[in-house]
Each structure stands twice: as structure tokens, then as C-alpha cells.
Amino acid sequence: MxxxxxxxxxxxxxxxxxxxxxxxxADDAPSPSATSSDTAGSAGGPTEAGTSFGTAAAFQPGRRATADGSTGDYLYWVFPVDAGQRATVTAKVTLPGSTARQGAATWQVDVYDGLRRRQPCVQGAQTRAIAPGAGTVELRCTLRTVRAWAEPWANDPLPGSYYVRLTVLNAPQSDLGLPVRAEIEAATTDMGGAHAVGGRLAAPLTPGATTSKDEAGVSVSRTSPAGAEPEDGWSSGWWTDxxxxxxxxxxxxxxxxxxxxxxxxxxxxxxxxxxxx
The missing domain is CATH 4.10.860 (DNA Excision Repair, Uvrb; Chain A)
Structure with missing residues (x-):
């Protein structure tokens, strides 16, 4: 007994x-960040895009970035992703009426890490062809889980800035220059301790200040918006579930x-x- x-x-x-x-x-189980219209409104999101990596417009995950541009432009944004998170980028392009366009076009969204290495999409359609009569095209790219550190030879995604580039791959010559409106959103999911590793980077991959020369040949220092960090700071550390x-x-x-x-x-x-x- x-x-x-x-x-x-x-x-x-x-x-x-x-x-x-x-x-x-269960509390630490993967749960996507809020991306509903209540929290992903224009508050805090940029209303224009950059035209290169150095001029990319910064925004936080869960916010919506918008921009007006022209067909054929390269539009750039940047947002932070921390270790242990998986990011999903969605893009929506609103095109002019079918009477203004002459043919079909193919749009694509690409994501680059802080070293400007193009990261593959594991889910989603990052390239879509749009018919002449369609008014919008939606794209989606889910990245691999960001690692706290990686070997120098690896192409693993690392914590830091992630660039989004949106552009049209092919379109009739007569359609180039037509106005378009782009909307970009990013959601991050915490994947939990199953993806934790025993190490971390000394600093996230966020480019700092850059120096260039203006038209008069004078050196000008600019701080890249890619230096923005998550709202709650970089949380890569020793604690996991x-x-x-x-x-x-x-x-x-x-x-x-x-x-x-x-x-x-x-x-x-x-x-x-x-x-x-």
C-alpha cells in the first residue's frame, strides 16, 4: 500500500x-502577429517607398506600408525580424483600369536580408501574372525561420533588417509608366524553442550610416532607415521554452x-x- x-x-x-x-x-506556440485592418492601418506605416536599398522605407511588422508609383519602378521597403521568428510578406498592387492597359503583366515581390542576400520563399506565390482586364494582383512570400546565428558559408536568414522589393517583371512597353498603388504588410510568427540554437550574433544585421557625395561633390552622411529595430527591442538571448x-x-x-x-x-x-x- x-x-x-x-x-x-x-x-x-x-x-x-x-x-x-x-x-x-502552448503559450509559446507559433501565433501570427496581428495583421487585421484594426491594427495594420496606416498609423505608423510609411506612405511612400524607396527606390533602392539605401532609401528603403522602414515599417514595423503588423503595420501596412503604402506607396504610389509607376509601372516599371522598383519599390523598396524594410522591416526588422528577430531570431526565432518566421516572416510572411504580402503585397497588393492596384492597377489602372483595363482601358488604360494594353496587355498582361507579371509582378514579383522579393525579400533580401541585411546582407542583401535574396532569401527564398518557402510558401506563397511571389510571382503572379495578371490579365489585361484584372484590376489587382496579390503576392505572398513566407521566409524560413530566422536563426540566431549561422556558419559563414551558410545562407541562413539571420536577425536584422529585411528588404522588400516590388516590381513588374514584364509588361508591354506602352504600359510602362502607368500609375499603380502598392500595399505591403509583414507578419512575424514566433516559432518557439524548437528553433533555438546555442549562440547568437554580436549584433543584428542592420546597416548603419552611409556616406555619399551630392551633386556638388560634398560628402553627405545619411542614416539608413534599415537601422530600425523591433518595437520591443532585439530579444535574441539565452531564454527559450x-x-x-x-x-x-x-x-x-x-x-x-x-x-x-x-x-x-x-x-x-x-x-x-x-x-x-
Whole structure:
């Protein structure tokens, strides 16, 4: 009876710990950032785009960036992504009426990291062809999970600035220059401790100030908007939900050891000893 009570208590403690750890893991489970119209409005989002990496317009994930441009322009934006997050970029292009356009066109959205390396899309259609009569085209690109650090030879996405470039790949010559309106949104998902690694970069990949010369040949220093960081700061650190599972596993192992000892030790009655000896 004594062993049965101890073993039952051990099992109940293990189930309780697993439930606690499971609840914590559920709290840390991947959940996309808010991207609804209530939070992704124009507040805080830029209303114009850059024309190069150096002039990219910065915005935060969960905000909507808009810009008016012309067919054939290269439009650039930039937003921050931290370690352990997976970013999804969506783009919507509104085109002029079908009477103004002469033919079909193909639009594409590309995403580059802080080293200006083009990152592949693991989900979504980043390239779409639009018929002459269509009024809008929507594009989507989901990146790989950002790692806290990587080997120098690897092309893994790293924490820092991520550039979005939107442009038309091919269009009739007569359609180039027609006005378009672009909307860009980015959502980040926390992928949890399963993607945590034992290391991190000394600093995120965010380009700093650049120096160039104006038309008069005078050196001008400009601070790139790509230096913007997440609203809650860069959170790459030592803490992940792996610590919860490690601690829970240690406690369960200790309880299992106690139960095993209670099961394996010889009974006093079996050894012929009096109960009080």
C-alpha cells in the first residue's frame, strides 16, 4: 500500500508537471502577429517607398506600408525580424483600369536580408501574372525561420533588417509608366524553442550610416532607415521554452528514481525484521 501510494503520487506529479510545461509551451506556440485592418492601418506605416536599398522605407511588422508609383519602378521597403521568428510578406498592387492597359503583366515581390542576400520563399506565390482586364494582383512570400546565428558559408536568414522589393517583371512597353498603388504588410510568427540554437550574433544585421557625395561633390552622411529595430527591442538571448521542458524532465526523472528505489528495496517483513527494528 505504501508503494502504491508513492507510485500514484509520482504519476500524478509527473502528469501535473507535463500539463504545466504543455501549457507554457502552448503559450509559446507559433501565433501570427496581428495583421487585421484594426491594427495594420496606416498609423505608423510609411506612405511612400524607396527606390533602392539605401532609401528603403522602414515599417514595423503588423503595420501596412503604402506607396504610389509607376509601372516599371522598383519599390523598396524594410522591416526588422528577430531570431526565432518566421516572416510572411504580402503585397497588393492596384492597377489602372483595363482601358488604360494594353496587355498582361507579371509582378514579383522579393525579400533580401541585411546582407542583401535574396532569401527564398518557402510558401506563397511571389510571382503572379495578371490579365489585361484584372484590376489587382496579390503576392505572398513566407521566409524560413530566422536563426540566431549561422556558419559563414551558410545562407541562413539571420536577425536584422529585411528588404522588400516590388516590381513588374514584364509588361508591354506602352504600359510602362502607368500609375499603380502598392500595399505591403509583414507578419512575424514566433516559432518557439524548437528553433533555438546555442549562440547568437554580436549584433543584428542592420546597416548603419552611409556616406555619399551630392551633386556638388560634398560628402553627405545619411542614416539608413534599415537601422530600425523591433518595437520591443532585439530579444535574441539565452531564454527559450526549452528550459521549461528541461526542468520538467529533470523533476520527472528524480521522481521516477524515487519510485524505482521504493520498488526495488527489500521489504522488512520479507527480510524477517520486526517493523520497528
Amino acid at each position: 505504501r508503494f502504491t501510494g508513492m507510485f500514484t503520487g509520482t504519476l500524478l506529479a509527473g502528469v501535473l508537471l507535463l500539463g504545466t510545461a504543455g501549457g507554457a509551451a 526549452r528550459w521549461i521542458w528541461t526542468a520538467a524532465g529533470g523533476v520527472i526523472c528524480a521522481l521516477a528514481g524515487i519510485a524505482g528505489y521504493s520498488l526495488a528495496r527489500p521489504s522488512r517483513r520479507r527480510a524477517g525484521l520486526p517493523p520497528g527494528a
